[in-house]
Amino acid sequence: MEIASKYNPRAVEDKWYSFWLEKKIFHSEPDNRRPYTVVIPPPNVTGVLHMGHMLNNTIQDVLVRRARMMGKNACWVPGTDHASIATEAKVVNMLKERGIDKRDITRDEFMKYAWEWKEEHGGIILKQLRKLGASCDWDRTAFTMDDIRYESVIRVFVDLYNKGLIYKGVRMVNWDPKALTAVSDEEVIYKESHGKLFYLKYFVEGTDKYIVVATTRPETIMGDTAVCVHPEDERYQWLKGKRVVVPGVGRVVPIIMDEYVDREFGTGALKITPAHDINDYNLGMKYNLPSIDIFNDNGTLNENGGKYAGQDRFACRKNIMKDLEEAGLVEKVEDYVNKVGHSERTDAVIEPKLSAQWFMKMSEIAKKALDVVENNDIQFHPEKFKNTYRHWLENIKDWCISRQLWWGQRIPAYYLDVDGKRETIVAATREEAFDEVSRRFPGAVQSSDQLEQDEDVLDTWFSSWLWPISLFDGIRNPDNKEIKYYYPTDDLITAPDIIFFWVARMIMAGEEYRQEVPFRHVYFTGIVRDKLGRKMSKSLGNSPDPIELMEKYGADGVRMGMLLTAPAGNDLPFDESICEQGRNFANKIWNALRLVKGWEVSSDLNQSQENELSVQWMEQRMACVLEDIEKDFEQYRLSEALMNTYKLIWDDFCSWYLEMIKPAYGSPIDAETMNSTLTIFERLMCMLHPFMPFVTEEIWHLLRERPEGASIMVQHMPVSVFFDQRMLDDCAIAQEIIAGVRGLRNSKGLSPKEQLELFIVCGEGKSLNKRFDGIISKLANVRQISYVNEKVGGAVSFMVGTTECFVPMTQNIDTEAERKKLEDELKYAEGFLASVMKKLSNEKFVNGAPEKVVAVERQKKADAEQKIAALKAQIANL
């Protein structure tokens, strides 16, 4: 059989992915097997694949494929998120390019454009995931705004409203002046910003005395309705009961005194703008101050801004300072660094704004969500994220769930005026709302059309928090077969930055609607960074294109590269070169296949003892490593599991096993060894398959004839069995002897082809297991192994443990170099003995430590002494 010397992933990967799709191997239906369920963290519907997705989805695929091979009914549900703010912004931009202003079109028209946009640009990312090999059940692909999910959200809203957990109220919220919507506390990112601290003079009414107030936002003085100082601040006692003039504005406002003020900061005097700062708002409520809103929704000043009306808030800041400066109302300006809230989505500076919004009460539901994590019903990997989680839940505030957007689930609240009073009806549909109106206010409206629906939509996270339930239609049909079978899901794989947005809220929804956790384990991935440790981002241009990477290194190569360096919760410093290791590994396996398939098989040949032993040893090694790998998976240590698999295949299988059984050039191999080798190879491919699905499927098919439609994907994952540690230990000694001989060749410049002789000193009463001798001869290219009682002259030596080995040299031996080497070894051994003796001569140790430990130390001492004696004798011999 002719097989190319290099593995070519491209053709292979497309071929097998189509095959898997065609055979519907990813599809899952409830049956009597145990389910294993994962729901994808839905990416933005119009997003494109980036390295974070690659990492996240590779991990999910590894877990899902493994579960499937372990005999579970694996179901990985894909889908996308409508991402209201981001998508709406994209649609608005698209319209703008076409010369259409959102304000000029109706809501229905806008939605039509938005759906078109979604159909055209949506779901690219899901296509890209197929390149990666993601074994999602594509038949189940969902969208947070499709009918089932939309209706689920609406029902939940109505239900929570009826339970009194959702309310509408006027509150100070975080306003995004670019997206023109309120956002939740979690969507505000505080960034350090270098600004100025302005010291402004507020003259006491009718006098030439003034008080200096420090502010970072002079443009808000138009909204000032008081100045506040600390009641015990001696500097300002004279101001008690006085009134001051807001500089440049002329408004006269009272001095109030409250302990809220920090006397150390600035001048110890604070201007109060109740409409534009949460703290000022609170003080305003406390002292019954008027609240003057000076901003339009887009961050420009409104008519209350006087001459600055219409200006942008930052332009106004400059202009107003210029004017105040000219009027002599500025005492000084200092550089100042503070944290300014930015919108997570648009990066606009957030404006605190008083407005009517919908909120969800969090305190009770938060407690339940905390409990299930605290008592480990849900386990976090790594566990440290429990702290973050706890802290957030213990300090949680009500969730602002309304958004002033169109793209999203429209809030099912309907308004009508009854006897001059505004009434609110919350119902799943307009018809239901009408029914309720007819019941409560007979004759108030004649038809459902007359009801006015709330203009706002719900926060995107108000739909994704239901994801593990709504995917199986568990909100609308809570007793359906699917939700009962697949829920709760098993593992959630996500990035830690959405622990509050998503993870915590899904746990809440699970408690509220299933009385059960939504998943058992949460695996937090790290952040993919570039070599310099920077976060990958579009604007920095430091993010490689995943599709190009996969074309260059193969999906398997990229998968392996990412997994190897990414233990749970650790950031991944990504460098393209780590994919090379994955690509090289695929190639290595490929060449092992070439070797094995290149052998001529003879059915007449009996299996040699060496081959039989080699097969047995390899089987023991696999059993031993399998045990480690199973432990790794139990603890979600995926990179360790992969590394263990990698070493098993590369070192144990390729470097040792295949060399042990490799027939001499031109000679055939016996059928039994060949058969065992193929079986071992197959099992190794099964073990590797979850990590590298494509190359393993390809090789699995090339190893043996397979029935039509067969796939490695549904083979049984090998499981650990009892193994013979003694055999592994014996072989390890043989391997050391082989390495010793190879080392000698290396240092003496001897060709591997030159046959040598090996003498092993088998001292008094020492029994050495000789079963690996044949293998030693073969791999070390040793003509003959002799066991002797005495040292051998005219030979160089090395030690394996306490055993001395000699290799006679025909050419002259460099005595000085030999002596140096032995003396170094001796020095080390003596140093070692000294450290052992230090312990053993300590009476407290001998008496205090457990017997077992003391016995080990005694053994160490005996071994070291023996070694020292042997080395001394060798040196003397030279």
Add this chain to the structure above:
RNA sequence: GAUCUGUUAGCUCAGUUGGUUUAGAGCGCUUGCUUGACAGGCAAGAGGUCAACAGUUCAAAUCUGUUACAGAUCACCA
């Protein structure tokens, strides 16, 4: 500012309830190999007073405390 988590070889990380040769892996590095599967390879090497200091213990990378540095989360300081 508060809380949490780290600090082990050039890089990325293991190191299980303190005790199995004075610490391990992968990559990288060095030195040999135009070896009949593979140079995307083979073989052999070098490389660490486990951040610092103090303490507990017969015994500390491992437990305690202090310090330094890094990261994460949170916070109303105008």
